[in-house]
Amino acid sequence: MDIHIAAAALMRPDGATLLVRKRGTHAFMQPGGKIDAGEAPLVALYRELDEELGLRPGGAAAVYIGRFESAAAHEDGARVIAELYRLDMDAEISAQAEIEEARWILPDERDGFIFAPLTRDHVLPAIWGAEVVEA
Secondary structure, three states, X not given: OEEEEEEEEEEOOOOOEEEEEEOXXXXXXXXXXXXXXXXXXXXXXXXXXXXXXXXOOOOOXXXXXXXXXXXXXXXXXXXXXXEEEEEEOOOOOOOOOOEEEEEEEOHHHOOOOOEOHHHHHHHHHHHHOOOOOOO
């Protein structure tokens, strides 16, 4: 089963990226979510950012990074296909809906975190330019 999502690499000026952990799970991932039928990926992304984090990017320019595929973090046998966008911002974040934890993480702070396969194998290397190795 394929799960098509829109995801955000939210970046602060200091190089930190925002990662979230859903309630009842252990892996951190980039914010975003499923694209509804007939919905444009960027529209889906802005909807998900509002629902999950109370974030309305407004004038922040979303830059398309690309499409990435990986095993789904919390659905056995499923594959996630992500449309990834970068948004540069330094905003107050409020975890809402199914999000239990939201954290800004710098590249040198990534040790000790468990990341979703998409985040570990594609998103973090795309934004930080280095392979991510978990503890």
